[in-house]
Amino acid sequence: MKSNGNGLLVYAIVYLAFLYAPIFLLPLFAFNDATIIAFPLRGFTTGWFKAMADDGVLKGAVLNSLIVASSTAVLSTTLAIFAARASTRFDFKGKGAIMGLIMMPLVLPEIVMAMAILVVFLQVFGDILGLFTIILGHTLVCTPFAIAILSAAFQSLDKSLEEAAYDLGENKFSTFRLIILPLVLPGVVSALLISFTISMDEFILANFLGGQTPTLPVYIYSQLRFPKAIPVIMAVATCLVAVSICLLIIAEYFRRRGVAKTGGKDTGGFL
Amino acid sequence: MTQRPMIELKDVHKYYGDYHALRGINADIKAGEFFSLLGPSGCGKTTLLRTIAGFEDITSGVVMIDAKHMEGVPANKRPTNMVFQSYAIFPHLTVAQNVGFGLRRDPRSQAEKDKAVAEALEMVGLKGFGARAAHALSGGQRQRVALARALILKPKVLLLDEPLSALDKKLRENMQVELIKLQRQVGITFILVTHDQEEALVMSDRIAVMFEGEIAQLDDPETLYRLPKSRKVADFIGHMNFLPAAIHGEANGEIEVEVLGLGRCHISDKQAPGAVSGGEASIGFRPETLTILYEGQAATDRETTGKVEEVVYYGDMTYYDVKLDGVADPVRISMRNVPGRPVLERGASTRVAWSASALVLFR
Structure with missing residues (x-):
């Protein structure tokens, strides 16, 4: 048994190293005073971060991505609240088929969707490509994820909680506001963060539907052609990792607070 | 109220x-x-x-x-x-x-x-x-x-x-x-x-x-x-024993019945609260309405004989499953355990006291 356990430990370490070692290399080269990404390291510099901050196009791309990601997060989470509520609480004709179709983007190849949407947009609306079209595309992709998270949250709600509030004189709307929404709030926060994250680093749809408006991933991809720009990209990536960790901490905080508030058992994992 | x-x-x-x-x-x-x-x-x-x-x-x-x-x-x-x-x-x-x-x-x-x-x-x-x-x-x-x-x-x-x-x-x-x-x-x-x-x-x-x-x-x-109105209600609320019965006549608010194992007796028509279903008649009684008589104790009303099949001891109570003479299925009798009353053993023969006033007729 003992040796078996050790084998699993080695496996776990190798797995985690493969997962995270490349990410630890990012800040290493972001602060390295050389244009070439190779060991040995030269000297310490914050120059790449300064170059990053001075890059107007980059800043524009970051701003675009933030606009797209926040709009997508709000839009897809809102839609997901409706869908998750409907699918967990009510029975209606064709529910299975409708929910199946809504969740389909989870498994559809993004490139297929990107092309299809692009063709429709261009044929029907003419040249309207820009942030708005990216947001539409991203909402399509993010909504199923948000629904998956929120369905779990709504599912765990005891139906008699709603009935109790209704019985105590509230109407359907105030019951939703006073009882249901506070109890699914951790799920809502999770859905917002997941949608935001997915939208933030989505490349294919953004590339197809963005026209001349690059988001951050599209910009980074375009810069990879220039070896000189790579250390700046490393700096950008370092910032992204830092932001991701912050988001994760926020998400975990809300999840734990939600668990504590409702007196549930902590099962670990923030989704 | x-x-x-x-x-x-x-x-x-x-x-x-x-x-x-x-x-x-x-x-x-x-x-x-x-x-x-x-x-x-x-x-x-x-x-x-x-x-x-x-x-x-x-x-x-x-x-x-x-x-x-x-x-x-x-x-x-x-x-x-x-x-x-x-x-x-x-x-x-x-x-x-x-x-x-x-x-x-x-x-x-x-x-x-x-x-x-x-x-x-x-x-x-x-x-x-x-x-x-x-x-x-x-x-x-x-x-x-x-x-x-x-x-x-x-x-x-x-x-x-x-x-x-x-x-x-x-x-x-x-x-x-x-x-x-x-x-x-x-x-x-x-x-x-x-x-x-x-x-x-x-x-x-x-x-x-x-x-x-x-x-x-x-x-x-x-x-x-x-006075449950049907066998189903009687069965759902507490325990009730049932014995097959035959109705021999009804007059002046009294019903004459022949009960398997107990014999012929007269009961009030109030003891038949249920509607007449037309099915086979049966007599029901609660476990505590029968009394296991100890040696030398006289029955206050009627008595019959039987054999103890099972004894379940509950501390304050003892439940006996007693096979009355002439009846295939045992009936349950509950007795309060009071000082001086021995708990019978399985297989013991016993006399059982009963009273017609505690019976319920289902017909």
């Missing part, structure tokens, strides 16, 4: 698709009464409670509460409040917020509402618990919060959906007594749904026994126990 009906149910039917859940319920529930709906799971008792609460529409019939038609009146506009089986305590609120939840639309000042909440908490024995988080409460405390939350609105009717089923035996028995006291104190009509016959007998003024969407019998606990 006034005799004015608080709730009138007239020929209430409820269908779920093709499933006929309530099959013509007729009942008057009096104001201030502790009324129980008793039956096995799936008998429609919870459905009936929910139609009174307004959570379920009825397919046909009339539900009146306090002389008002309830058709089209939603649950939040009915003068009823409910204690749910799961208690449905709002986990994100404090105890006081839970109890005061229904007062949100109350025009009184906050100070008055706080006072009402404190009073309600004191009434259910949770004085000083107001600031606690609701999710940190024990099962018994949750149930008290649910009670306080429903009673603070001073409903005309309090509906209780198996409120004690989640509690352990000791706590359940304590809560039964507390609920009775509480009901007397507030004077509100209580309607309790339960599948536990003992609970119903202990707590209720009247009990409606339900089977398959119909009320099989509606009576006070004692009548229900002593």
Whole structure:
């Protein structure tokens, strides 16, 4: 048994190293005073971060991505609240088929969707490509994820909680506001963060539907052609990792607070 | 207790698709009464409670509460409040917020509402618990919060959906007594749904026994126990022994019956409360109405003989399964264990005393 356990430990370490070692290399080269990404390291510099901050196009791309990601997060989470509520609480004709179709983007190849949407947009609306079209595309992709998270949250709600509030004189709307929404709030926060994250680093749809408006991933991809720009990209990536960790901490905080508030058992994992 | 009906149910039917859940319920529930709906799971008792609460529409019939038609009146506009089986305590609120939840639309000042909440908490024995988080409460405390939350609105009717089923035996028995006291104190009509016959007998003024969407019998606990109208009701409430019987005549309010194992006797026609079904007649009697006679003890009325097949010792009681002479199936007899009365052993022959006045005829 003992040796078996050790084998699993080695496996776990190798797995985690493969997962995270490349990410630890990012800040290493972001602060390295050389244009070439190779060991040995030269000297310490914050120059790449300064170059990053001075890059107007980059800043524009970051701003675009933030606009797209926040709009997508709000839009897809809102839609997901409706869908998750409907699918967990009510029975209606064709529910299975409708929910199946809504969740389909989870498994559809993004490139297929990107092309299809692009063709429709261009044929029907003419040249309207820009942030708005990216947001539409991203909402399509993010909504199923948000629904998956929120369905779990709504599912765990005891139906008699709603009935109790209704019985105590509230109407359907105030019951939703006073009882249901506070109890699914951790799920809502999770859905917002997941949608935001997915939208933030989505490349294919953004590339197809963005026209001349690059988001951050599209910009980074375009810069990879220039070896000189790579250390700046490393700096950008370092910032992204830092932001991701912050988001994760926020998400975990809300999840734990939600668990504590409702007196549930902590099962670990923030989704 | 006034005799004015608080709730009138007239020929209430409820269908779920093709499933006929309530099959013509007729009942008057009096104001201030502790009324129980008793039956096995799936008998429609919870459905009936929910139609009174307004959570379920009825397919046909009339539900009146306090002389008002309830058709089209939603649950939040009915003068009823409910204690749910799961208690449905709002986990994100404090105890006081839970109890005061229904007062949100109350025009009184906050100070008055706080006072009402404190009073309600004191009434259910949770004085000083107001600031606690609701999710940190024990099962018994949750149930008290649910009670306080429903009673603070001073409903005309309090509906209780198996409120004690989640509690352990000791706590359940304590809560039964507390609920009775509480009901007397507030004077509100209580309607309790339960599948536990003992609970119903202990707590209720009247009990409606339900089977398959119909009320099989509606009576006070004692009548229900002593004079069940059908074998099914008799079987559901406590234990009842049955012996085949033949009716030999009926005159002057008396029925002459020949009971297998007991012999011929006369009973009052009041001891045949059920309708004539036309099936085979049988005589029923409760385990405590027979007496195992010890050596030399004389029977006060009639006696017969039998053999002890099984002995189950309960401490205060002993249950004997006795095979009466001439009867294939043993009957159950319960005896209180008092000093000087030995507990019989299996296989012992014994004399059994009985009285015709304790028999019930099903025909």
